[in-house]
Amino acid sequence: MIKSKICELLGIDYPVFQGGMAWIADGKLAAAVSNGGGLGIIAAGNAPGSYVRQQIQIVRGLTTKPLGVNIMLMSPFADEVAQVVTEEAVDVVTTGAGNPSKYMAQWTAAGIKVIPVVASVAMAKLMTRLGATALIAEGGESGGHVGELTTMVLVPQVRDATTLPVIAAGGIADGRGMAAAFMLGACGVQMGTRFLSAEECTTIHPTYKEKILNATDLCTMVTGKRLGHPVRSLRTPFARTYAKAEFSGMSDEELEALGTGALRKAVQEGDLEHGSFLAGQVAAMVKQEQPAAQIIRDVVEEAEQVLRGAEKWVN
Numbered sequence: 465m466i467k468s469k470i471c472e473l474l475g476i477d478y479p480v481f482q483g484g485m486a487w488i489a490d491g492k493l494a495a496a497v498s499n500g501g502g503l504g505i506i507a508a509g510n511a512p513g514s515y516v517r518q519q520i521q522i523v524r525g526l527t528t529k530p531l532g533v534n535i536m537l538m539s540p541f542a543d544e545v546a547q548v549v550t551e552e553a554v555d556v557v558t559t560g561a562g563n564p565s566k567y568m569a570q571w572t573a574a575g576i577k578v579i580p581v582v583a584s585v586a587m588a589k590l591m592t593r594l595g596a597t598a599l600i601a602e603g604g605e606s607g608g609h610v611g612e613l614t615t616m617v618l619v620p621q622v623r624d625a626t627t628l629p630v631i632a633a634g635g636i637a638d639g640r641g642m643a644a645a646f647m648l649g650a651c652g653v654q655m656g657t658r659f660l661s662a663e664e665c666t667t668i669h670p671t672y673k674e675k676i677l678n679a680t681d682l683c684t685m686v687t688g689k690r691l692g693h694p695v696r697s698l699r700t701p702f703a704r705t706y707a708k709a710e711f712s713g714m715s716d717e718e719l720e721a722l723g724t725g726a727l728r729k730a731v732q733e734g735d736l737e738h739g740s741f742l743a744g745q746v747a748a749m750v751k752q753e754q755p756a757a758q759i760i761r762d763v764v765e766e767a768e769q770v771l772r773g774a775e776k777w778v779n
Contacts, residue, residue: 466642466764466771468651470598470629474556474577475530477501478764480642481600481631482756483656484534484558485608485742486510487731488667491522493756496664498529500757505532505558513544520552530555532579537562538693550574558600561609561693563587568594579631583611588622598629600654605635607657607744610686610696616648623649637746639766646771655763657744662756671734672741675700679747688723691716698741702726706740 468479480502482489486509494504504527506519516533523531533549535542538561546567549557557564557571560581571578577597582588588599601622603615611618615634623630632645633654642653659665660676675698685703688694690710697703706726709719723740730739754762 466768468629468646470631470652473597473629474503476503478760479631479652480760480763481505481532481558481633481652481654482659483606483608483633483654484508484532484536484560485656485660486536487727488660488665489534490667491519492526492666493659493662493664494519494531495523495526495529496662496756497659497760498523498531499527500755500760502756502760503530503532503556505534505556508533508535508539508541508545510536510539510541511545512541513548516545517548517552520548520554532556532558534558534560535564536560537564546570549576556597560602563590565590565594568596581633582622583613583618585621585625588625592626592628596628598631599626600631600633601650602654603632603634604686604696605745606633607684607696607742607747610634610694615645619645619648619650635744635746637744637749637763639763639768640770641746642763642767643770643774646767653763657747658750658759658763659756660743661750661753662759663753664756668731669734671736672730673753675741676743676747676750677752679743679750681745681748683747684743684745691719695740695742696744698743698747700730700736700739700741702730702736702738702740 478501482497484505484507486507489507497504556577579598580591581600601619604610619632629651631652632650637658726740729735730741
C-alpha cells in the first residue's frame with residue numbers, strides 16, 4: 465500500500481487529505497475520513513469559534529486518529545477560530561483564502577502542524593520561511609476559491625521552490641490523478657469534490673449531491689474575479705445570473721450582497737436559483753455514493769496499479 469513522508473509526519477495510513485469544504489466538512493465527515501486512514505478536516509468557513517470547538521469534540525468522540533481544521537482567513541471569525549484550534553491542540557491546521565503569517569508562531573508553539581494552501585511559488589516560499597510543516601499546492605481546477613495556475617504546472621514549481629512535503633490538490637478524484645500527482649513531485653493528495661459523494665457527507669442537501677453525481681465535463685464555471693476572490697462552482701441558474709451581474713453596471717457592494725449566503729442556500733436548501741454549488745472540474749468523475757473509507761481505498765489501490773504499470777512507457 466502507498467506510503468509517503470506525509471504519512472509518517474502526520475501519523476496517517478494513506479497520503480489522502482479531505483478538503484476543508486465550508487458548510488460541508490463537519491465533524492462526522494472528518495471522523496469518517498480519519499477512521500478510513502486519511503486526514504479528516506473540519507471546515508471552519510465563516511463559522512464562529514464555538515461551532516468549530518463543537519465539531520472538534522464530535523470528531524474526538526468518534527475517533528482517536530489525527531484531525532485537521534481548515535481556517536478560511538477571510539472569515540470575520542478567523543482570530544477567534546485560530547485561538548480555538550490552539551486551545552484544542554488539533555493535530556493539523558490547513559489554511560485558505562489568505563495569508564496565515566500572523567498565526568504561524570502561535571500554532572507551531574502549540575505543537576500544531578501547519579499546512580497552508582498555496583496557489584503560487586511566492587506564497588510557498590513565504591510559508592516555508594515561516595515554519596510550515598508542509599504545503600498544499602492547489603490548482604484552479606478545484607472547487608471553491610481558486611488561483612490562476614493549474615495543478616499540472618503549480619505542483620512541480622512549488623516542489624522545486626521548497627524543501628517541505630507538497631500535497632497536490634485540484635482536479636484529483638481517482639487513482640490516476642493521485643499517481644500523476646506523485647509524478648509531479650507531490651507526496652500526497654487532497655480531494656474535496658470526491659468526498660461530496662461520501663455516505664457520511666450528510667450536511668449537503670440531496671439536490672447538491674444529485675447535481676454532483678449527474679455532472680458533466682463542462683459542468684463548472686468560475687465567477688467572482690471582479691471582486692478579487694474567484695470561485696469555481698456548478699453551472700446553475702445562480703452562477704449564470706452572478707456571471708452576468710459581474711459584467712453589468714451593478715456596484716461592487718450590490719455584487720457582494722448578491723453572493724452573500726449563497727453557499728449556505730446551496731448546502732442546506734438545495735436552492736438552484738440563489739445557491740452557489742461549489743465543485744471542482746472533476747465533478748463529472750464522481751459517479752456513486754460510497755463510505756469515505758472506501759473512497760480512500762479505491763483511490764489508493766488504483767494509484768498503486770497505475771504506478772506499477774508505468775514501466776511499460778520506458779524502454
